[in-house]
Amino acid sequence: MESKSVQNEWSSGVWAHLTAVRERSPLVQCITNFVSMDLVANTLLSAGASPAMVHSVVEIPDFTPHIHALCVNVGTLTPDWLPSMKAAAELASNLGKPWVLDPAAVSCSGFRLKACLELVELKPTVIKGNGSEIIALSSASPGQTKGADSSHESTDAIEAAKSLAESSGAIVAVSGAVDIVTDGKKVIGVHNGTKMMQKITATGCSLAGLIAAFLAIDPLRALEATVSAMSVFGIAGELGEAMAKGPGSLRMHLIDSLYGLDETTVLNLVNITRLG
Ligand SMILES: Nc1ncnc2c1ncn2[C@@H]1O[C@H](COP(=O)(O)OP(=O)(O)O)[C@@H](O)[C@H]1O
Ligand SMILES: Cc1ncsc1CCOP(=O)(O)O
Numbered sequence: 680m681e682s683k684s685v686q687n688e689w690s691s692g693v694w695a696h697l698t699a700v701r702e703r704s705p706l707v708q709c710i711t712n713f714v715s716m717d718l719v720a721n722t723l724l725s726a727g728a729s730p731a732m733v734h735s736v737v738e739i740p741d742f743t744p745h746i747h748a749l750c751v752n753v754g755t756l757t758p759d760w761l762p763s764m765k766a767a768a769e770l771a772s773n774l775g776k777p778w779v780l781d782p783a784a785v786s787c788s789g790f791r792l793k794a795c796l797e798l799v800e801l802k803p804t805v806i807k808g809n810g811s812e813i814i815a816l817s818s819a820s821p822g823q824t825k826g827a828d829s830s831h832e833s834t835d836a837i838e839a840a841k842s843l844a845e846s847s848g849a850i851v852a853v854s855g856a857v858d859i860v861t862d863g864k865k866v867i868g869v870h871n872g873t874k875m876m877q878k879i880t881a882t883g884c885s886l887a888g889l890i891a892a893f894l895a896i897d898p899l900r901a902l903e904a905t906v907s908a909m910s911v912f913g914i915a916g917e918l919g920e921a922m923a924k925g926p927g928s929l930r931m932h933l934i935d936s937l938y939g940l941d942e943t944t945v946l947n948l949v950n951i952t953r954l955g
């Protein structure tokens with residue numbers, strides 16, 4: 680159990696990050712899958728950020744220099760999308776802009792795994808996946824696939840996450856019942872969220888987009904910004920579930936709750952611990 684003062688430090692950090700996103704409204708470029716475009720954009724808007732789903736390779740040289748952060752998600756990857764992802768990632772890295780890689784459903788095919796390994800070479804600030812995705816990417820081998828869903832607990836992926844963080848230089852975030860965030864040494868657990876979030880497609884993708892927005896306002900503290908984004912999204916899910924009748928209405932209430940989050944609620948509900 681964390682001491683009260685450590686918990687308070689995390690809670691006030693989470694609130695400070697959310698306030699900064701609302702005040703500064705960072706521009707977040709998302710090259711994401713077709714399933715998730717709507718929910719990712721609406722999640723970013725509700726949090727106070729400004730989403731732009733710009734993915735054509737011909738637009739990247741003009742547009743990417745203006746963004747504050749980038750999110751790349753391979754959930755519906757085809758060969759013609761990969762050059763855009765690489766161009767945007769490379770430009771973001773060269774310009775010192777933070778970017779997030781979501782290796783969604785990385786185990787679907789050898790093509791997707793190779794693409795993700797190539798994207799990792801372009802130095803993402805954060806890699807966010809579910810347990811199965813992080814285990815597959817870390818070992819560079821696909822294993823069994825359940826598509827975009829995880830067949831592992833996030834806690835099964837702690838060693839894989841640490842090893843991927845060490846080899847890539849990225850912060851690695853594993854979503855699940857407990858969200859795990861590591862820089863390869865420190866391991867932080869975020870205990871916010873609700874099981875029903877798994878029953879809404881693209882909540883993991885939306886979380887990756889939200890992490891990009893939080894990185895935009897605190898790029899030098901990528902681990903803390905990632906922890907804050909995960910906690911905020913989880914709290915919105917918890918509040919949303921209390922009003923929801925099922926996944927359909929949770930989707931709506933999650934967005935509304937994220938939009939309406941206030942300081943007292945955030946300070947009361949943040950649940951973050953050091954796991955290692
Ligand atoms: N069993 C659970 N309990 C609480 N929160 C969960 C649970 N499973 C997933 N979540 C939350 O749902 C969101 C999406 O995570 P996840 O389902 O792991 O992503 P993905 O859709 O990429 O597999 C995260 O905010 C995560 O914390
Ligand atoms: C169902 C599906 N199929 C390809 S991408 C995708 C969405 C995955 O979203 P998430 O990773 O947030 O569950």
Ligand SMILES: [Mg+2]
Nearest residue numbers: 783809883884
């Ligand atoms: Mg996912």
